Amino acid sequence: MELVQVIGIGASIGTGVSLLPQLVKLVKEKRAEDLSLVMMAVLLTGLALWIVYGILKNDAIIIVSNGVSLILNISIIFLSIYYRSRPDPR
Amino acid sequence: MELVQVIGIGASIGTGVSLLPQLVKLVKEKRAEDLSLVMMAVLLTGLALWIVYGILKNDAIIIVSNGVSLILNISIIFLSIYYRSRPDPR
Structure with a gap:
């Protein structure tokens, strides 16, 4: 595997899983007041x-890494709306 | 320009500027408690x-869109640390 591919895979994993810690924090603290839902909608x-783009280019790395991000993103949007609709636990 | 390029540019803009609404919200509300700094560090x-990857592939779209994201990301990290170190205005 070439260096450029290794860097591309590393980059995909980095940006792909970056939403995971936000999802974990959200589930643990059940608060989303400071999170921008506009950011999450634009990201969606x-x-x-x-x-x-990945499908048209037939590029599995792009499809999988952005697919993972999309699932995390949608989970964050739904949980944020849910937690905001409840009284603030603070 | 081919359709696949148009979609690629649209995708780059979408994910590239998604951090902007979060930065605006942060500056306006001066609160970052619910934001995951681990997310921002992984994203960085x-x-x-x-x-x-963009430099190695000589791909201007990748360099510019991720460069914009990187500047927004670093701004969010610095402001989050700054606002967290001050008393909560709530």
Whole structure:
């Protein structure tokens, strides 16, 4: 495997799983007041376009890493809306 | 320009600028308690690797969109640490 591929895979994993710690924090603390839902909505659009791009380019790394991000992103959006609709536990 | 390029540029813009609304919210509300700094740190690593990947692949779209994200990301990290070190305005 070439160096450029290794870096590409590392980059995909880095940006792909970056939403995981946010999801874990959200589930643990059940608070989403400071999180921007606009960010998550813009990201949702971007990730969906990346998946389409990956399909058209037939690039499995792009499809999988952005697919993982999309699942994490949608989970964060739903949980944020849910926790915001409840009284603040603070 | 081919459709796949248009989608790639749209995807880059979508994921590239997604951090902007979070930065705006942070500056306006001066609170970062619910934001995961682990997410931002993992993202920093991923974005830096994407820029290296873009340079090696000689791909301007990847370099620019991830460069914009990196600047927004670093701004969010610094402001989050700053606001967390001050008393909560709530």
